[in-house]
Amino acid sequence: MSTLAHDDHHDHKPTGFKRWFFSTNHKDIGTLYLIFALIMFFVGGAMAMIIRAELFQPGLQFVDPQFYNSMVTVHALVMIFGAVMPAGVGLANWMIPLMIGAPDMALPRMNNMSFWILPFAFALLLSTLFMDGGAPAGGWTMYPPLVLQTGNAFPFLIFAVHFLGISSIMGAINIIATVFNMRAPGMTLMKMPLFVWTWVITSFLLIASMPVLAGGVTMLLTDKYFGTSFFDAAGGGDPVLFQHVFWFFGHPEVYILALPAFGVVSQIIPTFSRKPLFGYASMVYATASIAILSFFVWAHHMFTVGLPIKGELFFMYATMLIAVPTGVKVFNWIATMWKGSMTFETPMLFAIAFVILFTIGGFSGLMLGITPVDFQYHDTYFVVAHFHYVLLTGAIFALMGAAYYWLPKWTGFMYDERLGKIHFWLSLISSNVLFFPQHFLGLAGMPRRIPDYNIQFADFNMISSIGGFAYGISQLLFVYIVIKCAMGGKKAKALSWEGAKGLEWSVPSPAPFHTFETPPKLTKEMLEH
Amino acid sequence: MKGISKLKSGLKKLFLVLFFTPLSVMADWALNMREGATPISQEIYNLHMVTLWVVTIIGILVFGVMFWSIFHHRKSKGVKAAKFSHSTTVEIIWTIIPTVIIISLAIPATKLLIKMDDTSEAAITIKATGSQWKWKYDYLDGVGEGLTFYSNLDKDSKEVSQRDSGLDPMESENYLLDVDEPIVLPINTKIRVLTTAQDVIHAWWVPDLGWKRDAIPGFINDNWAVIEKPGTYRGQCAEICGAGHGYMPIVVKAVSMDEYTEWVEDKKLAIAAAKNTSDIVLNMEELMTKGEAGYKAQCLVCHQANGEGIKGAFPALVKSPISTGKERRLEHIHQIIYGKNLMPALGHLSDVDIAAITTYERNAWGNNTGDIVQAKEVAEARKIPKK
Numbered sequence: 040m041s042t043l044a045h046d047d048h049h050d051h052k053p054t055g056f057k058r059w060f061f062s063t064n065h066k067d068i069g070t071l072y073l074i075f076a077l078i079m080f081f082v083g084g085a086m087a088m089i090i091r092a093e094l095f096q097p098g099l100q101f102v103d104p105q106f107y108n109s110m111v112t113v114h115a116l117v118m119i120f121g122a123v124m125p126a127g128v129g130l131a132n133w134m135i136p137l138m139i140g141a142p143d144m145a146l147p148r149m150n151n152m153s154f155w156i157l158p159f160a161f162a163l164l165l166s167t168l169f170m171d172g173g174a175p176a177g178g179w180t181m182y183p184p185l186v187l188q189t190g191n192a193f194p195f196l197i198f199a200v201h202f203l204g205i206s207s208i209m210g211a212i213n214i215i216a217t218v219f220n221m222r223a224p225g226m227t228l229m230k231m232p233l234f235v236w237t238w239v240i241t242s243f244l245l246i247a248s249m250p251v252l253a254g255g256v257t258m259l260l261t262d263k264y265f266g267t268s269f270f271d272a273a274g275g276g277d278p279v280l281f282q283h284v285f286w287f288f289g290h291p292e293v294y295i296l297a298l299p300a301f302g303v304v305s306q307i308i309p310t311f312s313r314k315p316l317f318g319y320a321s322m323v324y325a326t327a328s329i330a331i332l333s334f335f336v337w338a339h340h341m342f343t344v345g346l347p348i349k350g351e352l353f354f355m356y357a358t359m360l361i362a363v364p365t366g367v368k369v370f371n372w373i374a375t376m377w378k379g380s381m382t383f384e385t386p387m388l389f390a391i392a393f394v395i396l397f398t399i400g401g402f403s404g405l406m407l408g409i410t411p412v413d414f415q416y417h418d419t420y421f422v423v424a425h426f427h428y429v430l431l432t433g434a435i436f437a438l439m440g441a442a443y444y445w446l447p448k449w450t451g452f453m454y455d456e457r458l459g460k461i462h463f464w465l466s467l468i469s470s471n472v473l474f475f476p477q478h479f480l481g482l483a484g485m486p487r488r489i490p491d492y493n494i495q496f497a498d499f500n501m502i503s504s505i506g507g508f509a510y511g512i513s514q515l516l517f518v519y520i521v522i523k524c525a526m527g528g529k530k531a532k533a534l535s536w537e538g539a540k541g542l543e544w545s546v547p548s549p550a551p552f553h554t555f556e557t558p559p560k561l562t563k564e565m566l567e568h
Numbered sequence: 569m570k571g572i573s574k575l576k577s578g579l580k581k582l583f584l585v586l587f588f589t590p591l592s593v594m595a596d597w598a599l600n601m602r603e604g605a606t607p608i609s610q611e612i613y614n615l616h617m618v619t620l621w622v623v624t625i626i627g628i629l630v631f632g633v634m635f636w637s638i639f640h641h642r643k644s645k646g647v648k649a650a651k652f653s654h655s656t657t658v659e660i661i662w663t664i665i666p667t668v669i670i671i672s673l674a675i676p677a678t679k680l681l682i683k684m685d686d687t688s689e690a691a692i693t694i695k696a697t698g699s700q701w702k703w704k705y706d707y708l709d710g711v712g713e714g715l716t717f718y719s720n721l722d723k724d725s726k727e728v729s730q731r732d733s734g735l736d737p738m739e740s741e742n743y744l745l746d747v748d749e750p751i752v753l754p755i756n757t758k759i760r761v762l763t764t765a766q767d768v769i770h771a772w773w774v775p776d777l778g779w780k781r782d783a784i785p786g787f788i789n790d791n792w793a794v795i796e797k798p799g800t801y802r803g804q805c806a807e808i809c810g811a812g813h814g815y816m817p818i819v820v821k822a823v824s825m826d827e828y829t830e831w832v833e834d835k836k837l838a839i840a841a842a843k844n845t846s847d848i849v850l851n852m853e854e855l856m857t858k859g860e861a862g863y864k865a866q867c868l869v870c871h872q873a874n875g876e877g878i879k880g881a882f883p884a885l886v887k888s889p890i891s892t893g894k895e896r897r898l899e900h901i902h903q904i905i906y907g908k909n910l911m912p913a914l915g916h917l918s919d920v921d922i923a924a925i926t927t928y929e930r931n932a933w934g935n936n937t938g939d940i941v942q943a944k945e946v947a948e949a950r951k952i953p954k955k
Contacts, residue, residue: 097737099729104869105811105878171880178808184785185768185809188910190880272786278769279784313643315653343771343806344782345789348685352678359670366666367659373634374658378650380643391638395631402623409673411680412616414779415601418771418806483598484775486806489814491729493745494738495598538649 063147072129079121086114091507107490108176115179140223145216153209160202167192211242237302255284286337300437311387312379313538325364358408385459389440400428421481447531451549454524465513472506609778690760698770701812750819754828774803845920846947859928919943
């Protein structure tokens, strides 16, 4: 404990502008990432509310089709690159050094830069909403030739994507450098908490896939402004080439969003089951296999473009194969709970909901992977339901769980458990009212990305919209809970949760500005998973 | 304000639906995939149902175990946590079982896919060409060879779908799923459908045929269907293709071979008659009526009902130099015939239709140029190359 007292004693920190803008402290940068992600969650959420309001009833009530398409496009970009990814990186920044016993991230100045690129990138992207011709409206997938019809917003879109890619790559390099170089003595790779493992693997996915996206969008840029015809059949190019390039990034991206969520859940479930994580090694290997397989399945997003049958069969088999390691993870989580001594605080509730709802998303994913049937599902609301199950009730539920789990460590106070549980149940019910009926809409034949629809789709759309509004409003409660927790409340102990294991619980709550300036001495108990 | 009043009526309807709908009506809500009208669509439906049952059963088992644990292994019941953290046997078992399940799903899927891939020996080949935002159909091979026509969203849907229309979509059954010219096809005949596009990527999808296929500019995809049941089958474009993506439906009418042959003859005569319109002379009133209808069918999605366009995306026609300038009449006609930048060429329209649209645009919304363009002038304009 003497080292901790020492830390406290030297807990100087800059204040105001200097503290937040020039920060090289992993905790402050983590906080910045998390706050930024929360703001973007509401920006993207507001767009979702516009979408659901327009779809509440058949007929056009509120927006023009072009603006509707912009909302669909920018909602996706904001949620993926602005909310889920930065929230994941924020957690990584805060928790990885604390979990492996490092004083900070390996490259603190780059850490600052990788965060501060984000507000500028989103200023570029969101400024297009106020331009003549409107924001990009060709879908977040940016397929040419449609995306090339974008007006003045086009270069803003491309450069925003470039910046986001640069930011992500820097974040990924930092995490890899930190984990491989700065672990405390005794913290071997196979002793690391699973959250750290999932982030290492995610970082490799980022480094491998982001440059591919950057290359693809640069080719779009030269097609539009410099007379190339990479994607123009009239000039000898191929519009489908872009889809291959995009999804070679896009599918690993799906796991970039999901793997950190797996990591979070693998921390929370053992804590509240008071039992070590079941099958630690198989969890690591399953995560790695999912990551590797994710580079061999991209064309399942393109089954209807007219691939040769051999290609369709290959991508179908590879896609179905992903069900195996994913299944292993789900079974491991349940085996962790089995014969545990469970309590159900808010983080655990979110984690359990994650396991169930992510698995439902996985089931529809398996169905989508079966090529001949995908010819019906493709580009319908069935797909919309599928990816919102894995991203909203999957990734975002895990991120919410993570926030509740580590808020005591971040703020030094326990959040209001009663409000947390209310927030959970509201989110759980509303998100299912929102997305479950979309399965039916898709099967009944409603294409995605349409602003208006036939009356046969009216009832489920109305139900879905009501779920949407309820989910949106419920998230304001989350903001209130976080602010309330930051302002005060019941003091949190260093070990905030009875069953929690790991180094992050050995430092006081709130975690002092500087931690582990000298490497901690690890006990066997601390290294238990 | 209109939005809010519509919202109110919507809420009232929801209330009625939730509290007063008898269960028998609820059963009509489409919950599942359609079985469709072809042997392939039936097989797809069967495979869908098998997979759905497989995942449902897995879900019930897995979540069942989980909930059993949640109810029994809780601290509040005084349970002490066990210490185990792995079991190689169990881990091997739960790797092998899913592998077996997915292999047993992959086998029928492979067979079906191979069957769907065989487009050979089709009796009739048609080509569907997507453009923003309509479909063009060419009958390339078999009975009906040489037929070619465009298929647009029907007039009713177009009017109702306008933002300020004040019309209730709930009152038109085929809202956004009806066209002016459906494709007619014979039943019990192997039909090969080629898909391609003119401008951006579209996707041709009729759920009852069991598949959708992208229509990609510069490339041609093919697929096939044997429709067994006569009837009208409706579908939509399934790939985002711009502002009108939700407004380019597909309607297939499947009829007996005899009826089909009859339709082909009639259609050929009608197309021939529509081509010779250059001698038709209409008065201002007739041109304006015809022009308004034509404008609504062809121009309205971009240039809007009020001719104001959408700032930055689609130019306004109100007081625009081209649509009001005396010396730019020819340019105006040419732009409709040949298109410009994002604007698609509409040269496939008849002379009289183009004349009427031009007249309408030059006189509507206070443009009031008084210009009358007749079909003859359009016919002349076609002979002059585009500047």
